[in-house]
Amino acid sequence: MRNFIKKALTRTVSVRVGRGKTRQVELPPNKKLVYGMYSAIVALICLTILEATYIYALRSFSNEIFAAISIVVGTILGAFFGQKA
Numbered sequence: 001m002r003n004f005i006k007k008a009l010t011r012t013v014s015v016r017v018g019r020g021k022t023r024q025v026e027l028p029p030n031k032k033l034v035y036g037m038y039s040a041i042v043a044l045i046c047l048t049i050l051e052a053t054y055i056y057a058l059r060s061f062s063n064e065i066f067a068a069i070s071i072v073v074g075t076i077l078g079a080f081f082g083q084k085a
Helices: 002-009 031-058 063-084
Strands: 011-018 021-027
Touching: 002 031, 002 063, 031 063
Parallel strands: none
Antiparallel strands: 011 021
């Protein structure tokens, strides 16, 4: 899974080599970013399971857990879009 995250966060940049010539260079992401994204995805999975269990056991919806899920999703999307920009 870490290789998938690393490949998704890798940025490709055009570098000018000579007159009228460019070359594509891949810039790998920082290890801390990859591990942070990995832990955020694991947290998202755990929170989703917790919300489903809460709904199944108590027959109600938890706004607090849903807010935490929204924050984690926003963090993941922000990291992906920020790294690709």
